[in-house]
Amino acid sequence: MALLEVENLSMFYRGKRGLVRAVNDVSFSLDENECLGLVGESGCGKTSVGFALMRLLPPNAQIAAGAIRLGGADLTDMSEAELQKVRWTQMAMVFQAAMNALNPVLTVREQLVEAMLCHGSVPNQQAAVARAGELFELVGLPAARLGAYPHEFSGGMRQRVIIAMSLACQPKLLIADEPTTALDVVVQDQIFLKLAELRKRLGIGMILISHDIGVIAENCNQVAVMYGGKVVEYGPVERVFSAPAHPYTTLLLRSTPHIFGTGTSLLSLPGSPPDLTQPWVGCIFAHRCPAATDLCTQAAPPRKELPGGHSVSCHYAGELTPAELIASVPVFAKADTVPHATPLVEMRGVVKSYTANAGFLASLLGRTKAVKAVNGIDLTIRKGEAVGLVGESGCGKTTTGMLLSRLEELSAGTIAFDRQDVSGLSGARLKEFRRRVQVIFQDPYESLNPRMSIYEILEEPLVVHGVGAGAAERQQLVFRMMERVGLTPVAVAASKVPSQLSGGQRQRVAIARAMILKPDVVIADEPLSMLDASVKAGVMALMKDFKQDGVTFLVITHDLSIARYLCDRIAIMYLGDIVEIGATDNVIDHPKHPYTRVLLSSVPDPDVLRKRHRFLVDGEPPNPAARPSGCPFHPRCPEARSVCADWSAHLIQSGQQEVACLLYQGDSEDRAG
Numbered sequence: 001m002a003l004l005e006v007e008n009l010s011m012f013y014r015g016k017r018g019l020v021r022a023v024n025d026v027s028f029s030l031d032e033n034e035c036l037g038l039v040g041e042s043g044c045g046k047t048s049v050g051f052a053l054m055r056l057l058p059p060n061a062q063i064a065a066g067a068i069r070l071g072g073a074d075l076t077d078m079s080e081a082e083l084q085k086v087r088w089t090q091m092a093m094v095f096q097a098a099m100n101a102l103n104p105v106l107t108v109r110e111q112l113v114e115a116m117l118c119h120g121s122v123p124n125q126q127a128a129v130a131r132a133g134e135l136f137e138l139v140g141l142p143a144a145r146l147g148a149y150p151h152e153f154s155g156g157m158r159q160r161v162i163i164a165m166s167l168a169c170q171p172k173l174l175i176a177d178e179p180t181t182a183l184d185v186v187v188q189d190q191i192f193l194k195l196a197e198l199r200k201r202l203g204i205g206m207i208l209i210s211h212d213i214g215v216i217a218e219n220c221n222q223v224a225v226m227y228g229g230k231v232v233e234y235g236p237v238e239r240v241f242s243a244p245a246h247p248y249t250t251l252l253l254r255s256t257p258h259i260f261g262t263g264t265s266l267l268s269l270p271g272s273p274p275d276l277t278q279p280w281v282g283c284i285f286a287h288r289c290p291a292a293t294d295l296c297t298q299a300a301p302p303r304k305e306l307p308g309g310h311s312v313s314c315h316y317a318g319e320l321t322p323a324e325l326i327a328s329v330p331v332f333a334k335a336d337t338v339p340h341a342t343p344l345v346e347m348r349g350v351v352k353s354y355t356a357n358a359g360f361l362a363s364l365l366g367r368t369k370a371v372k373a374v375n376g377i378d379l380t381i382r383k384g385e386a387v388g389l390v391g392e393s394g395c396g397k398t399t400t401g402m403l404l405s406r407l408e409e410l411s412a413g414t415i416a417f418d419r420q421d422v423s424g425l426s427g428a429r430l431k432e433f434r435r436r437v438q439v440i441f442q443d444p445y446e447s448l449n450p451r452m453s454i455y456e457i458l459e460e461p462l463v464v465h466g467v468g469a470g471a472a473e474r475q476q477l478v479f480r481m482m483e484r485v486g487l488t489p490v491a492v493a494a495s496k497v498p499s500q501l502s503g504g505q506r507q508r509v510a511i512a513r514a515m516i517l518k519p520d521v522v523i524a525d526e527p528l529s530m531l532d533a534s535v536k537a538g539v540m541a542l543m544k545d546f547k548q549d550g551v552t553f554l555v556i557t558h559d560l561s562i563a564r565y566l567c568d569r570i571a572i573m574y575l576g577d578i579v580e581i582g583a584t585d586n587v588i589d590h591p592k593h594p595y596t597r598v599l600l601s602s603v604p605d606p607d608v609l610r611k612r613h614r615f616l617v618d619g620e621p622p623n624p625a626a627r628p629s630g631c632p633f634h635p636r637c638p639e640a641r642s643v644c645a646d647w648s649a650h651l652i653q654s655g656q657q658e659v660a661c662l663l664y665q666g667d668s669e670d671r672a673g
Contacts (some may be wrong), residue, residue: 001072002029003031003032003070003071003172003173004029004069004173004207005029006028006067006068006069007027007067007068008025008066009025009049009052009065009067009068010023010025010063010064010066011023011048011052011057011061011062011064012061012064013058013060014061014062015060015277018277019277020277021229021277022045022061022276023048024045024228025065025066026045026049026066026226026229026230026231027066028222028231030173031205032172032205033199033200033203033205034205034221034222035196035199035205035207035220035221035222036207036208036221036223036224037208037210037215037216037220037223037237038050038207038208038209038210038224039211039213039216039224039225039252040225040226040252041227041273041533042503042532043273044226044228044229045228045229045230046209046226047096047177047178047209049209049226050093050177050207053075053091053175053207054087054091054175055083056093063076070090070091071090071172085119088115088168088171089169089171090171090172090173091171091172091173091174091175092166093174093175093176094159094162094163094175094179096177096179096181097181101162102158102161102162103150104149104150104151105149107146107147107149108145108148108149108150108153109129109132109146112128112131112132112146112164112168113128113129115168115169119169121168121169131168133146135164135165136164138164138198139160139164139167139194139198140160140190140194141157141161141164154187154620155183155187156183156187156191157620159180159183159187160191162179163179163191163194163195163198167198170202172204172205173204173207174199174204174205174206174207175206175207176206176208176209177209178210178211179195180192184392184393184558185559185560185603186392186598186602186620188215189604189614189616192219192604193614196219212533212604213252213253213533213606214258214603214604214606216237217237217241217604217605217606217608218604221236221237222234222237223236223241225248225249225252227248227273227284227285228273228274228276228284229276229284230313231313232246232284232285232312233245233246233248233311233312233313235309236308237608238608238609239308239309241253241607245306245310245312245314245317246285246312246313246317247314247320247325248285250322251267251269251290251325251534252269252533254322254326255267255533255534255536256533257533257536257540257561257562257564257565258561258603258605258606259560259561259600259603260605260607265331267329267331267537268537268541269288269329269535270290270329271287271288272502282295282297282299282300283297283300283301283313283314283315290326290327290329291316291320291325293315295315296315299315300313301313301314301315304317304318306318331537341382341383341384342382343380343381344381344382344383344418344520345380345381345404345416345417345521346379346414346416347379347380347400347403347416348378348413348415348416349376349377349378350374350377350378350400350410350412350413350414350415351372351374351410351412351413352372352373352374352400352403352410352411353370353371353372353411353412354370354371355371356371371624371625372576372624373399374396375396375575375576375577375627376412376413376577377400377573377576377577377578378651379578379581381521381552381554383520383550384552385552385553385568385569386543386547386552386553386555386567386568387554387567387568387569388555388566388567388570388571389401389554389571390557390560390570390571390572390573391558391572391573391574391599392558392574392599392620393558394575394621394624395573395574395576395621396575396576397556397573398556400573401439401523401525401554403415404417404437404523404554405434405437405439405523406422406437407439409423410423417436417437418520431465435517435519436519436520437521437522437523438514438517438522439514439524439525440510440514440522440524440527441510442526442527442530443530444498444506444509444510445498445530448498448506448509449498450497450498450499452497453494453495453496453497454482454487454494454498455494457509457513458481458509458512459474459475461513461516461517462474462477462478462517467517478494478516481512481515481516482512484512484545485508485509485515485542486508486538486542487508487509487512493505502535503531503532503535504531504532504535504539507527507531507535508542510527511527511539511543511546515551519551520551521551521552521553521554522546522552522553522554523554524543524553524554524555525556526556526557527557528540528557528562529558540562540565540566543566555567560588560599560600560603563584564585564588567584569581569582569583569584570582570583570584570587570588572587572593572596574595574621574632575621575624575627575632576624576632577660578660579593579659579661580592580593580595580596580658580659581651581657581658582656582658583656583657586657587657588600590655590656592654592655592657592661592664593633593659594615594637594639595633595637597615598615598617600615601615602615615638617636617638622635628645629645629646630643630644630645630648630649631644631645639663643662644662647662652664
């Protein structure tokens with residue numbers, strides 16, 4: 001008997017616009033020690049399936065049909081009292097946002113002990129405390145930290161706490177909903193290695209919910225590809241991802257950028273996911289499918305069984321080749337690197353320090369400590385190129401962008417823009433500088449005024465900077481920009497507010513707002529982090545289009561696969577320092593700094609036929625307030641020598657790259673010399 005059997009599950013939410021049919025006729029099964037991946041775009045129903053399995057649904061949600069059998073018992077027939085005995089003891093969930101899932105006013109020990117005592121998995125308080133220590137050791141955390149509060153842990157450590165809590169009552173089934181969202185790629189890799197180890201050691205079944213194709217490819221045995229609330233393709237990961245039978249799976253795989261993908265163009269999946277408040281006739285994917293026929297719009301496709309446990313819901317499964325599907329789909333190819341001329345931005349010895357209190361008593365005595373977010377970096381950006389700043393959270397990459405835009409003030413060093421020192425600009429000169437240097441912020445929903453229409457958002461910069469002779473000319477400029485970024489039909493899109501747009505559309509608004517002033521430099525801070533894979537290629541194509549107009553980009557990202565497609569050069573940052581810089585292909589194909597190799601080896605690969613080699617390190621970057629001596633990476637570096645703790649790290653020319661590593665000291669004369 002399978003550990004879990006889901007049969008014809010359907011559920012809906014009651015909303016202002018009617019019923020949202022979030023899950024429609026979903027079926028799958030899971031065995032012990034097996035991992036099933038649920039993958040698809042935002043809104044496809046994958047998280048709703050996870051909460052339906054746990055029966056943790058909001059008041060406006062209801063399971064309409066189907067069965068959920070865990071160990072043979074149907075959860076849909078159970079009362080709330082019966083479910084209380086099943087949750088956490090037989091099945092548990094790792095929630096998406098670790099900080100939101102933990103009580104901020106209780107220590108981690110109290111929260112672990114409370115869960116075990118509540119469900120009776122231990123006989124008494126003493127046994128619960130002992131078990132909590134065992135769980136911490138199990139997930140790779142020191143038991144001495146049990147008395148800490150959630151805010152005293154890093155993001156990766158909080159996620160490990162959540163995993164420990166989910167395992168407290170020894171469940172047979174673990175549901176992990178985007179368990180590494182907002183975590184850096186190195187920490188993400190550590191979390192998934194730990195989950196795989198625990199799954200094998202404890203023999204539990206796992207459902208992994210993710211939008212990341214690479215994460216699913218590397219961690220799951222089976223995969224269910226979801227679209228519009230339905231499972232459109234299901235089967236072993238290797239079969240589904242190496243020989244996809246559904247057009248949506250094929251296009252989703254081809255729209256996913258990956259670190260080894262220089263020779264592969266990305267597809268931009270046209271259209272938007274379906275409106276699940278409306279009844280659908282025919283195939284749910286027909287309105288976006290490049291191979292759709294009249295049959296697809298008139299009749300729902302049957303589920304076809306293929307060899308090897310592979311199934312698909314498509315009228316033409318097995319009849320379409322990838323080449324036929326791709327022929328009419330917009331393609332994004334990496335721009336050819338062009339020779340760059342004059343330096344447009346020159347940053348020299350740039351430092352940004354923040355003042356941190358050393359505690360309550362110290363603050364009363366006026367004792368403070370300077371924390372360096374950016375530690376004396378040098379960076380040149382030439383006109384017309386795209387330079388990527390890549391690194392983990394807290395490395396200083398966003399602060400560097402904010403310093404360049406004058407949204408943060410320098411602590412030391414100089415920044416020259418078009419041969420002019422920007423630190424002394426004020427009044428009209430500062431206003432003109434801001435017109436020429438624009439920012440695309442990380443979260444478009446947070447950076448767009450929710451009360452303004454899209455037209456008002458795009459017109460405002462023109463009004464502020466006095467661009468356009470009057471309202472009629474400004475309207476022409478706004479409409480022309482909306483056309484260019486694909487916000488069409490213009491008349492309809494212009495009257496909408498941000499909440500009425502999809503994530504990809506909001507990002508296009510953010511790009512349009514930055515570009516409407518015809519800037520020379522655009523600082524793009526994680527411009528794709530909030531987007532599904534299916535729309536990333538379209539936004540990257542848009543940025544490439546503006547780059548061909550001569551716009552210079554500083555792309556801030558933690559995602560090396562994105563940097564590979566977008567950037568001419570990459571600078572790797574760690575703890576406020578640039579540790580390696582060079583042409584994108586050189587840095588990725590021939591990394592020199594150990595930290596660069598760690599980053600590259602931690603990126604999940606969506607190619608199931610390729611095995612990546614991990615270059616592992618322990619822990620997370622140290623607190624900038626307790627910066628290590630010498631090379632800042634040496635406490636985590638697998639190649640560190642004793643002298644690294646005393647070496648004054650600086651960039652050294654090594655072949656085509658510059659690298660801040662003692663291992664390359666003898667390659668050539670370094671920049672300090």
